[in-house]
Amino acid sequence: MKTIKTRFVEFTSYFFILLFCYASISKIMDFENFQIQIAQSPLLSAFSNVMSYGVLVIELAICILLIFERSRKIGLYSSFVLMVSFTVYIYMILNYSEFIPCSCGGILEKMDWKTHLIFNIATVIIAAFAVILYSDSKRQEIFKSVSLLLVLSIVSCSAIILMYRQSEFMIKKENNFTRRFLQHPITEEKRSNLQINSYYFAGISKDSVYLGTIPLHFY
Structure with missing residues (x-):
């Protein structure tokens, strides 16, 4: 039984090391785009500069904590948070934003936001189980671990909500020239091949589109 608990904690630690390493490396390789995505977030626009660096540092720090046995428990708690x-x-x-921004890069980009939410909930449960199993089998130690997990959950939720409210206030009341752009504001309904590239858009009416022509050569 002890071996099963130990193996579960180890595999969970390796899973989070792989997850956070991959996520952080993907962000570093496309850091400029990552910063733009954070800046366009309807929840974190005002903190985009700090968050873009902070998330990377936290993810890499957790990986280091999970590698070593002495700091693994702290790493698991940090992963949970x-x-x-x-x-x-x-x-x-998904529920309170004015619009839904682009998702993360890499493999996680293939997930839609609802799938991403389910994936994250699963990782939260896995991290919580690993923390509980890492504790001693004594009921008192398990109770302490569960209580601490609940407290950390409340603190994490409160921090995100507070950042959201503060970001909205700063964007709307104390704007620092951060501009958010809606994703896909124009939707293509129909396309026609005109077989020539010398037309340009000249105007539109209720039921007509007007095109102009330009000469092929300029002298």
């Missing part, structure tokens, strides 16, 4: 924060963030995006 980070995944709870991500989960609350996605939930608020």
Whole structure:
């Protein structure tokens, strides 16, 4: 039984190391785009500069904590807190945001936001189980771990909500020239091949589109 608990904690630690390493490396390789995505977030626009660096540092720091046995428990708690924060963030995006921004890069970009939410909830549960199993089998120690997890969950949720409210206030009342652009404001309904590239858009009426022509050569 002890071996099963130990293996579960180890595999969970390796899973989060892989997850956070991949996520952080993907962000670093396309850091400029990552910063733009954070700046366009309806929840974190005002903190985009700090958050873009802060998330990377936290993810890499957690990876280091999970590698070593002495700091693994702290790393598991940190993984739990980070995944709870991500989960609350996605939930608020889906339910309280004016629009839904682009998702993360890499493999996670293939998930839609609802699938991403389910994935994050699963990782939160896995991290919580790993923390509980890492504790001693004594009922008192398990109670302490569960209580601490609940407190950390409340703190994480409160922090994300507070950042959202503060970001909205700063964007609307104390704007620092951060501009948010709606995703896909124009939707293509129909396309026609005119077989020539010398036309340009000249105007539109209720039921007509007007095109102009330009000469092929300029002298």
